[in-house]
Amino acid sequence: MPRYALQIEYDGRPFCGWQAQAGLPAVQDAIETALARLEPDLPRIAAAGRTDTGVHATGQVAHCDMARDWSPFRLMEALNHHLRPLPVAVRACALADSEFHARFSAHERRYLFRLLTRRAPPTFDAGRVWHIKHKLDLGAMRDAAAHLIGLHDFTTFRASQCQAASPVKTLDALEIALVEGLSGVEIQFRLRARSFLHNQVRSIVGTLERVGAGAWAPEDVKTALEARDRAACGPVSPPDGLYLTGVGYARDPFAG
Secondary structure, three states: OOEEEEEEEEOOOOOOEOOOEOOEOOHHHHHHHHHHOOOOOOOOOEEOOOOEOOOEEEEEEEEEEOOOOOOHHHHHHHHHHHHOOOOEEEEEEEEEOOOOOOOOOEEEEEEEEEEEEOOOOOOOOOOOOEEEOOOOOHHHHHHHHHHHOEEEEOHHHOOOOOOOOOOEEEEEEEEEEEEEEOOEEEEEEEEEEOOOOOOHHHHHHHHHHHHHOOOOOHHHHHHHHHHOOHHHOOOOOOHHHEEEEEEEEOOOOOOO
16 A cells, blocks of 8 residues: 655644544544545545644644555645545655654654734634733743753653653753744744644743743742652743744655
8 A cells, every 4th residue: 555644734723633432533534534535545645743732833744544646736636625624734745665663763753833923812813812901021931941951851841641662851942932923923942853742832832921021930840850750830821822833754754
């Protein structure tokens, strides 16, 4: 069976997340339903990351095995036709090696978190940014974020129901920048790692927001990290502003 890599974007608001769950709408179900319109009885698809309820993606990657040969362009077009009117689209499709696995072949995941700071509620970006009304100290948040870069036990910053075998992860990058967005000035957090724990990004951003608001000192984040205790974490940010923006592979199936 030929294997295809799919680069997928979606608005996470109508979904319970990526992973199929009985009785709930999932992005995985939407893709598999579209695939079933092309060929029946296909194997289940796999994705690089299991995004949670309300989390968005611009660069999710999944793979599917088809019974017959499709040109990648025709497969992409056919899937997008059958995905309408759901807020899901296949941005790219490529024929992949039979050993390629969207999850297990990945060596990097990249996330973006958008935080909008203005008094008025967002209209165009409602549900796509975390809206807060107060200003934040960008320098203090950057100082705090520096304590999280590198190899650490991230027990403090993972959900209690996280199923990862180990809380030890390497956070390769955590960049914080001011960006002029459609709805005004945003603070954008860009994070990069081989893999992330359940709720790790939202836990980090929620904690850094407390630093920016002046409720925490930057050093308090280091103390919380070293506590290795979920109770030491700051509030968890809502999913609205979180996006899976890209996945890295040693042999990128979409290159060229």
